[in-house]
Amino acid sequence: MSHHIVEVRELCHTYSDGSVALRGVSFRITHGESVAIIGANGAGKSTLLMHLNGYLAPTGGEVRIGDYPLTRGTLPEVRRTVGMVFQDPDDQLFMPTVFDDVAFGPLNLGFPREEAERRSLEALSRVGAEHLRDKPPYRLSGGEKKRVAIATVLSMAPDILVMDEPTEGLDPFARRQLIGLLREFHHTKIFTTHDLDMVLELCQRTIVLHDGEVAADGPPEDIFRDVALLAACRLEQPLSMQGCPVCGRTIHQEPGGNR
Numbered sequence: 001m002s003h004h005i006v007e008v009r010e011l012c013h014t015y016s017d018g019s020v021a022l023r024g025v026s027f028r029i030t031h032g033e034s035v036a037i038i039g040a041n042g043a044g045k046s047t048l049l050m051h052l053n054g055y056l057a058p059t060g061g062e063v064r065i066g067d068y069p070l071t072r073g074t075l076p077e078v079r080r081t082v083g084m085v086f087q088d089p090d091d092q093l094f095m096p097t098v099f100d101d102v103a104f105g106p107l108n109l110g111f112p113r114e115e116a117e118r119r120s121l122e123a124l125s126r127v128g129a130e131h132l133r134d135k136p137p138y139r140l141s142g143g144e145k146k147r148v149a150i151a152t153v154l155s156m157a158p159d160i161l162v163m164d165e166p167t168e169g170l171d172p173f174a175r176r177q178l179i180g181l182l183r184e185f186h187h188t189k190i191f192t193t194h195d196l197d198m199v200l201e202l203c204q205r206t207i208v209l210h211d212g213e214v215a216a217d218g219p220p221e222d223i224f225r226d227v228a229l230l231a232a233c234r235l236e237q238p239l240s241m242q243g244c245p246v247c248g249r250t251i252h253q254e255p256g257g258n259r
């Protein structure tokens with residue numbers, strides 16, 4: 001089977017208070033695709049991501065990872081395949097030290113301590129957080145927590161990387177470092193973001209959610225040129241596609257030039 005395929009069929013989610021977050025979302029993402037899910041606040045992005053490794057269960061429709069539907073029975077295998085970085089790092093960090101948090105995943109997967117430690121150090125180094133290894137997570141800054149949360153997932157070497165707003169709270173250097181890291185991750189990656197310039201740099205495909213539905217699905221350049229679509233979905237063009245207020249020139253290169 002291909003572990004790397006993510007398929008969502010007519011996915012619906014209504015929260016227990018009656019809020020309807022997803023209204024029949026469908027798409028299929030295949031191995032190696034880099035896909036951004038974008039949309040205004042409240043469009044349903046986080047709700048959608050939380051279905052991809054079973055943190056939320058659909059109230060209608062289904063999610064398939066690889067060739068299997070996501071069910072209670074396939075959940076352990078799905079959680080090994082899909083690495084999820086939550087929007088709020090506090091949802092991900094709960095151990096006494098950063099190192100313990102990053103090593104928790106590989107140890108839980110059954111790797112020997114030595115291998116778990118090797119993977120953890122490598123993951124911390126990839127996010128530039130080796131120096132934080134002995135700190136308690138609650139003593140970290142917001143951006144540091146975010147980087148460590150990403151390391152907790154990288155240490156498990158998932159086949160599919162799912163991230164909810166990965167650059168939120170990062171300083172420009174850390175953002176650039178993360179973009180480089182994501183570019184090196186050659187398996188399937190799916191993330192939500194309001195950072196549309198990052199989408200242009202990293203993605204061949206963007207899915208636009210609006211009010212719990214897919215409003216568009218295609219190459220970012222095409223979507224970002226559709227000004228009427230963007231306005232209807234309460235989005236704006238990435239800064240690099242907006243003309244300079246003085247000379248009108250843009251800094252965005254044409255497709256294929258920068259991915």
Ligand SMILES: Nc1ncnc2c1ncn2[C@@H]1O[C@H](COP(=O)(O)OP(=O)(O)OP(=O)(O)O)[C@@H](O)[C@H]1O
Nearest residue numbers: 015017019020021040041042043044045046047048
């Ligand atoms: N636990 C919850 N209980 C009830 N309603 C919720 C809950 N979580 C989210 N919602 C509602 O579901 C809808 C979609 O929310 P969601 O968090 O998925 O949006 P989002 O696109 O990720 O937004 P943002 O860009 O602000 O993070 C919103 O109307 C929100 O109020």
